[in-house]
Ligand SMILES: *[C@@H]1O[C@H](CO)[C@@H](O)[C@H](O)[C@H]1NC(C)=O
């Protein structure tokens with residue numbers, strides 16, 4: 001077999017997000033953000049004053065201030081008493097409200113014991129002749145009878161009685177109770193109609209809002225359901241666990257529904273150049289193989305000519321270059337007649353199809369590639385990445401084993417298997433594989449960086465720092481070493497030194513030719529300044545700079561959204577979250593971005609629809625204090 005894995009990639013300027021596999025490298029954007037949020041103790045940022053937390057699953061939900069209070073430092077004496085007063089007042093109000101609610105319901109229960117045989121006969125025509133007082137009395141009687149019918153599960157009768165009560169005297173409770181009957185009968189449209197009438201009369205009627213939300217959910221109007229649950233949660237101060245859980249569930253449903261639409265509309269599109277570089281450069285650079293190199297006489301109308309064109313375009317490391325490469329690899333296989341290079345062409349087409357987010361098609365190409373040329377172990381490695389992204393870690397492990405049987409001395413195998421271990425949290429195994437990869441070939445910077453990060457994760461801070469100090473010496477012209485060194489320093493709250501490293505990386509990216517497109521050091525610096533000096537303005541500026549260099553960088557967009565959100569610039573934040581959803585590559589990432597976007601949008605809608613709640617949100621925000 002001819003020599004395998006001829007992938008030409010310049011060794012310089014290569015980037016990799018150490019927090020994940022290169023296979024899913026910038027899938028880390030939300031990880032990074034939630035990690036950042038959780039590590040900033042304050043766990044919370046605020047949407048128009050309501051605390052929002054990122055759960056481990058990356059889902060946003062709203063949190064009551066009582067929860068926040070336990071997490072923040074003890075307030076000063078003066079503040080405490082003020083806080084307490086505020087709390088006591090709130091509690092008293094809540095108790096009053098709760099009582100009122102039970103009275104409403106109990107009054108119905110009590111009256112239900114009254115005999116119901118002498119029910120007044122009313123209809124639209126006769127009711128006009130009754131006095132105000134009589135109508136009121138009739139309504140109460142009819143409602144009581146309705147409740148009794150409801151209690152004995154005679155829902156149609158209850159519906160009739162509530163209807164008559166409404167004719168006598170429209171009352172939100174009567175509508176809501178009738179909606180409860182329709183609810184039992186699964187007549188969701190009618191539930192929506194009656195609860196809407198109730199809410200029109202009392203916009204803070206939590207029970208009606210919850211009931212309507214449930215009906216909307218059955219009607220698969222998830223956005224509407226989400227809006228109602230959000231309003232109800234804000235009204236009752238996020239005190240109802242069931243409603244909070246429902247809120248999260250709806251948010252997920254809305255996000256999944258919308259992300260399907262986005263995915264369908266998206267078509268084939270490469271992710272940002274930063275992402276593509278991350279992935280491509282996680283493999284050791286190889287020269288063009290003999291027969292494809294510059295000296296070979298190849299026409300662009302031939303498969304081999306297109307294959308070479310693809311490699312050369314890829315080496316430009318620009319967005320346009322990557323697009324050109326993707327097209328050339330596709331064309332190479334269309335033209336065919338690739339001889340020994342067919343497996344390689346399949347490998348490269350799969351690489352770009354995978355980057356475009358089409359895992360099944362890529363898998364198909366890789367299967368053919370390994371069948372044609374098992375010695376091209378890179379196809380096994382890439383297939384392993386794919387399996388991992390599809391959640392199949394056993395298949396990924398099998399592919400590494402297969403790769404080893406074909407070429408046990410390929411350092412890329414161990415590097416990528418180490419990434420698998422790293423993702424699965426198997427740090428000792430990861431460290432072993434990184435070391436093996438280094439032993440086989442010391443020249444690949446990412447094995448060193450990742451080894452350092454892994455040591456750090458294992459708690460060996462001193463070894464990690466030693467690894468980085470050594471790497472800085474050996475690879476002094478690679479910006480990434482400084483970037484990741486900076487990340488570790490930042491993690492240790494060593495802000496000044498971290499920023500120094502990020503600055504160095506930024507400067508080196510700028511000086512490199514062609515100019516580096518890796519914007520991670522800029523974003524890291526933004527996060528460092530934010531943590532250190534709470535300097536939102538400078539953090540925003542740095543993200544904007546990153547977006548000028550790589551407008552499609554999802555990490556920059558996501559970070560920008562969070563920055564805006566934290567400052568209460570909700571509408572602007574929403575735009576960035578939506579953009580992040582557009583840029584996301586996989587369904588999981590899209591769902592994540594949309595969850596943020598929808599949570600934000602819903603908050604805005606609630607404030608528009610229920611202006612009186614906007615004030616409540618604001619006061620909750622005030623209660624939360626400086627947040628960050
Ligand atoms: C909480 O909300 C659910 C609906 O989301 C409702 O069924 C339940 O009665 C509420 N609990 C309280 C204590 O209000």
Ligand SMILES: *[C@@H]1O[C@H](CO)[C@@H](O)[C@H](O)[C@H]1NC(C)=O
Nearest residue numbers: 360363364366367383395399
């Ligand atoms: C490709 O091979 C894998 C085994 O690694 C198998 O699970 C998968 O079904 C195959 N896919 C196609 C499209 O042939």
